[in-house]
Amino acid sequence: MLSTMQDVPLTVTRLLHHGVRVHGTSLITTWTGEGEPHRRTFAEAGARVAQLAHALRDDLGVRDDDRVATLMWNNAEHVEAYFAVPAMGAVLHTLNLRLPAAQLTWIVNHAADRVIVVNGSLLPLLAPLLPGLTTVEHIVVSGPGDRSVLEGARPQVHEYEELIAGKPTTYDWPELDERQAAAMCYTSGTTGDPKGVVYSHRSIYLHSMQVNMTQSMGLTDSDTSLVVVPQFHVNAWGLPHATFMTGVNMLMPDRFLQPAPLAQMIESERPTHAAAVPTIWQGLLAELTARPRDVSTLTQVTIGGSACPPSLMKAFDDLGMRVCHAWGMTETSPLGTVSRPPAGVEPDSEEEFAYRLTQGRFPAGVEARLSGPGGEHLPWDGKSAGELEVRGNWIAGAYYGGGTDGQPHRPADKFSEDGWLKTGDVGTISPDGYLTLTDRAKDVIKSGGEWISSVDLENALMSHPDVAEAAVVAVPDDKWGERPLATVVLKEGASADFEVLRAFLAEKVAKWQLPERWTIISAVPKTSVGKFDKKVLRKQYADGELAVTQL
Amino acid sequence: MLSTMQDVPLTVTRLLHHGVRVHGTSLITTWTGEGEPHRRTFAEAGARVAQLAHALRDDLGVRDDDRVATLMWNNAEHVEAYFAVPAMGAVLHTLNLRLPAAQLTWIVNHAADRVIVVNGSLLPLLAPLLPGLTTVEHIVVSGPGDRSVLEGARPQVHEYEELIAGKPTTYDWPELDERQAAAMCYTSGTTGDPKGVVYSHRSIYLHSMQVNMTQSMGLTDSDTSLVVVPQFHVNAWGLPHATFMTGVNMLMPDRFLQPAPLAQMIESERPTHAAAVPTIWQGLLAELTARPRDVSTLTQVTIGGSACPPSLMKAFDDLGMRVCHAWGMTETSPLGTVSRPPAGVEPDSEEEFAYRLTQGRFPAGVEARLSGPGGEHLPWDGKSAGELEVRGNWIAGAYYGGGTDGQPHRPADKFSEDGWLKTGDVGTISPDGYLTLTDRAKDVIKSGGEWISSVDLENALMSHPDVAEAAVVAVPDDKWGERPLATVVLKEGASADFEVLRAFLAEKVAKWQLPERWTIISAVPKTSVGKFDKKVLRKQYADGELAVTQL
The missing domain is CATH 3.30.300.30 (ANL, C-terminal domain)
Known part of the structure; x- marks a missing residue:
């Protein structure tokens, strides 16, 4: 029987449109190191997103599902690329600037990137790679940094601001299929070649809804989120997309990721939320202990990437920054679990702390099962340990095959026969759905x-x-x-x-x-x-x- | 370019599975008038949902997209039908027990309902209709009420509890297409025949995510929601589905909708949230004024259905029950807007109150435009008044055609040529996306x-x-x-x-x-x-x- 409901594709374009239209005054603030931070409203960014799309299409000839890569810090221009590239129908490829040169080269060639948008301060990293990049035709440089290292480079070099200047501030965005590729990101595994995960518009849209659910990050337009987790690291945990859905302000640290400037931007920009991996937060803790600052607005910190040590969690509790543990990986977009204790647990009790130390609870969009030594599925009893397998719309079901028309591939050690992702993590699940990871499967x-x-x-x-x-x-x-x-x-x-x-x-x-x-x-x-x-x-x-x- | 993400259908079955698995201890409490209320966990309800599906399929022969109607109050059994019928692949049809007999008969025949699940207390309403119902083969009776009025009735009569007793408590749910029909509801317009809206699994799933977003109802598993808005009224505003997604407890008033029992259940069951239309809440206010009770747990009330008078909103503020205005209709599932004031507005100020009196702000899933007298689209300036048109995945794009294979139809006064719903409401939209309704289009x-x-x-x-x-x-x-x-x-x-x-x-x-x-x-x-x-x-x-x- 036919439903009578409308069917509107779930696309990044809709997130963009909504953020610009309904939350046009929300801010993307980019730290500049010295002097005033740079501020741009969602509405202003939206106009520049349209200009960037015009430039990419008309000046650089980006067509269809061409890959446009970014080698950038977290900043407003990187957010602009996040929306312009998928909304015009192309594919955003975020490059991990921490990777060794050989791996970066391999990844750019494997993804067949045609354009790289790069921050000026990262040119010393990019320039030596250029001779080895076989598909890149254009380099677009944004922000401060010596351009001379690019002299004599093969791909055409453009200045971001010059490229978009004077372009129309609206764009006739194409109507896209929600299953179309929107963005991609390579995992930096310790063994074998990096593996590409290709996010769809559908997966990004649904993941954004999840991030905004009450028992997830739970942010509103009164919040400002300090997005420390890099935009090249699993879409900065979905924050740039999710904030456009609800008008949460973004505070972007750009290249100033050292403890001192982080402490300074928390004191002066007064974010209410931060997202980071434990190592960054460990450094911040030492800084705040040595040189106390007013960080009283920052009451919620989402920590993921690796397990948060109990001592770190306690130390941040004492500073009034409540840590919320989350688990995920490149293949899970990344939100897999979020550790909010269940109803009925006494606040500030030992029991609550134990719940907060788990990796967290599965949301409705992520189905989970534990696979035991013999491949059998184990009970959720908080004791039986098995490899975690997950299923859902923002979970990878394959890896990118490479080249220009590579078919996705499904290595048997990464995907079950019935299509679930084998996470390679081993742990237990409690009867109420909390995940505790104990090991990597290979260990x-x-x-x-x-x-x-x-x-x-x-x-x-x-x-x-x-x-x-x-x-x-x-x-x-x-x-x-x-x-x-x-x-x-x-x-x-x-x-x-x-x-x-x-x-x-x-x-x-x-x-x-x-x-x-x-x-x-x-x-x-x-x-x-x-x-x-x-x-x-x-x-x-x-x-x-x-x-x-x-x- | 192919995305490498998994593609899992967004279905009511997944909501059921998640609620039972991860939030199995959350409660559906049904008021019984006297003595202890009846309590059933999500896990217990889940087992009975499977039993009901077995009974409907094996004993009553429900197949494919057969319509199973409910003529019920808000209670645990009605929630069971909410999940069993769509999850087995059939279509739940909630009947509005306030409609005149002739309209009810027309609707049942138009939807070609094969089964009606009915509360015993509503048999005096149903019995006189039976001779006119041409498609109904089975009546399933649940809860107290004199059965003798059914004597000699044509369709077969079954007792709900007898029917499900002994059936297996698990069911091999079919994998469904997310665009398949899941539930239907007729609008009770003042002119012309009632019009059927057929919700899809996709629309219900996405709407449930929206209900659980922070800037929507914003509930967690620590909350108990008093669901006064009837389950036959636009899916009780999505609460039975949304609560299974996040473990929110439901308090169901059954037939006890009078001010005195409502006040009593608030005092003794201590809900934190309630959802109701203004008239019910006006009665409750009078009751609480005459006979004060401890209603201190109830801090959030979602009011929709018609505009909440400022005096009522102020009176509930004084009682500590903060009213959150929402707008929607049968055609919008119903969440169209929710009135949470924007960032930067001072708490308890006149400005904040003015925002709260608007119908609210559009979420990312609902696109809106105003159509002026000449059909032109008007600016969002808070002044230009036009007919509100909306688009989105939980918005109707047509009406049910009736019969067993009726094609959806799209009357030109209800749907624009490009597929948007014409709401028939006239109002303005502010630059920051807040809707203020001023009139019905026909007036x-x-x-x-x-x-x-x-x-x-x-x-x-x-x-x-x-x-x-x-x-x-x-x-x-x-x-x-x-x-x-x-x-x-x-x-x-x-x-x-x-x-x-x-x-x-x-x-x-x-x-x-x-x-x-x-x-x-x-x-x-x-x-x-x-x-x-x-x-x-x-x-x-x-x-x-x-x-x-x-x-």
């Missing part, structure tokens, strides 16, 4: 049909007074498939007694989880972002480079 | 290409000390097309002096709006719900039944 030890959390063993070991660091990795075992290998860094002056450490562990974990294999190392190998690099340890073990004691 | 006086608001003239006239009531209607005029006729009811002892009244009006409205035609009547004719019946006055004028003075 879990699969021992005789049961899973052993490497993180649990490490935390237990590191609580011993003689242990400076400990990493536990899976090693092959004839009988059990895999067993844990404990690698231990001793504190200075301490001596190794594996029997003692094993007995210490035995008080904290089940007997069958106790490692038989032990070794002393001088330091745990780390990745470029400071995480334990267990790949290296596994290889050292396989190559016989570690002196292992069998207990 | 506006179209004079020489300009529109004169009948309501403005009436309010101005009724502020004169000699005037008890006044209705202004359009009458044909050779020169101007239409001109206003002022019909005045004088207060006892007052004498008519039209010159004086005209001079009084001239201080308040523009000169060209002043009526030339005046008449005294003994009372303004009213509709069954107490509104001015201007149709009658226009006919009396046309038939020469009014003694008109020309000034």
